[in-house]
Amino acid sequence: MKSSPLIQSIEIKPVSFPLKNPFVTAAGHKTRTDNVQIFLRLSDGTRGVAEASSSIAMPGESQENMQRALKEMIPELWGKPIEDYKTLVELCWRLQPFHPTAAAAMECAILDAFARTKKQPLAHLLGQKSVTIETDFTLSVDEPDRLHKAARAASRKGFRKLKVKLAGDSPEKDAERLKAVHKAAPRAELVADGNQGLALSQAVQLAHLLNRAQIRPLFLEQPFRRHDVRSMKLFRHRSRLPLLADESILTASDALRLFEAGAADGVNIKVAKSGLLGALDIIRIAQRFKKRLAIGCMEESKLGLAASVHLACGTGVFEWVDLDSVFLLEQPALRGGFAVKGPKFSVNGIRSGIGIA
Ligand SMILES: [Mg+2]
Numbered sequence: 132m133k134s135s136p137l138i139q140s141i142e143i144k145p146v147s148f149p150l151k152n153p154f155v156t157a158a159g160h161k162t163r164t165d166n167v168q169i170f171l172r173l174s175d176g177t178r179g180v181a182e183a184s185s186s187i188a189m190p191g192e193s194q195e196n197m198q199r200a201l202k203e204m205i206p207e208l209w210g211k212p213i214e215d216y217k218t219l220v221e222l223c224w225r226l227q228p229f230h231p232t233a234a235a236a237m238e239c240a241i242l243d244a245f246a247r248t249k250k251q252p253l254a255h256l257l258g259q260k261s262v263t264i265e266t267d268f269t270l271s272v273d274e275p276d277r278l279h280k281a282a283r284a285a286s287r288k289g290f291r292k293l294k295v296k297l298a299g300d301s302p303e304k305d306a307e308r309l310k311a312v313h314k315a316a317p318r319a320e321l322v323a324d325g326n327q328g329l330a331l332s333q334a335v336q337l338a339h340l341l342n343r344a345q346i347r348p349l350f351l352e353q354p355f356r357r358h359d360v361r362s363m364k365l366f367r368h369r370s371r372l373p374l375l376a377d378e379s380i381l382t383a384s385d386a387l388r389l390f391e392a393g394a395a396d397g398v399n400i401k402v403a404k405s406g407l408l409g410a411l412d413i414i415r416i417a418q419r420f421k422k423r424l425a426i427g428c429m430e431e432s433k434l435g436l437a438a439s440v441h442l443a444c445g446t447g448v449f450e451w452v453d454l455d456s457v458f459l460l461e462q463p464a465l466r467g468g469f470a471v472k473g474p475k476f477s478v479n480g481i482r483s484g485i486g487i488a
Pocket of ligand 1: 324326352353377378399427
């Protein structure tokens with residue numbers, strides 16, 4: 132039997148990309164993203180690449196912290212056979228339990244390299260269900276008149292799904308934001324993201340105002356603080372607007388706990404929170420509870436976003452795809468990878484791994 136190639140080197144490189152427009156949520160704002168790229172090489176020359184993105188939602192995952200966490204993993208992974216990718220992934224998460232984005236990125240580099248040794252696209256390894264997805268476009272917190280313009284521009288570019296970031300300043304103002312977007316793009320499907328910035332009474336009032344204006348977002352994402360299970364449960368009793376958890380669910384056990392408590396109608400999964408194999412576990416739990424599934428991203432460049440695109444295509448389970456970071460940041464042109472046509476991404480024709488050299 133041919134022996135498995137071994138991990139021979141791992142390079143860690145800090146990269147920064149300016150954002151095209153400031154990214155503003157109820158939790159803060161940023162004008163550029165400071166990320167870390169990983170270049171892994173096996174003994175037979177096969178490569179694996181990935182990227183960890185910093186995020187407003189996860190302040191501990193600074194570029195500096197992620198670099199340190201990634202560097203600490205290198206000696207533990209060095210010389211190990213790629214065939215044991217599951218053990219290697221477990222090792223990453225055991226070594227860096229408090230740096231999920233760093234652990235997830237190392238996992239993506241390992242799985243990219245493994246898929247390449249198998250001469251399979253990563254999407255095949257993750258389920259082979261489909262080759263295309265359609266992403267939404269995210270509108271940052273802004274004044275209603277500016278949101279109207281931004282929604283119209285996105286709609287002209289072909290986006291049919293829009294995510295509106297809420298400020299949590301007042302339910303009336305947040306309702307005005309959604310009304311402005313709906314008016315500019317009446318046929319677009321909408322979701323709203325509170326980014327932990329709302330109180331229970333605010334969220335209930337917002338749902339009421341939207342209902343009265345006959346605006347029906349598909350769901351309201353993470354309005355409350357991540358540990359506030361009580362408000363999540365009460366909201367579900369007081370409103371018919373479906374509630375999705377984002378920051379509250381990082382692991383499969385978070386998902387289990389929340390769904391058992393009746394605290395959410397679904398989950399927004401992100402590779403940067405859960406990794407790829409962890410995402411598959413969360414999907415299984417959500418399906419067992421018949422919950423809704425969305426996939427999101429941080430501010431990854433095309434190189435970093437690729438693993439999420441393969442996950443979304445491979446599993447084919449996501450009702451809502453929010454993988455729009457490639458449109459939000461300025462980045463160098465990149466050869467290969469998933470194809471982008473308007474809001475649609477395709478992994479068709481990718482022969483191995485994520486398809487990026
Ligand atoms: Mg969110």
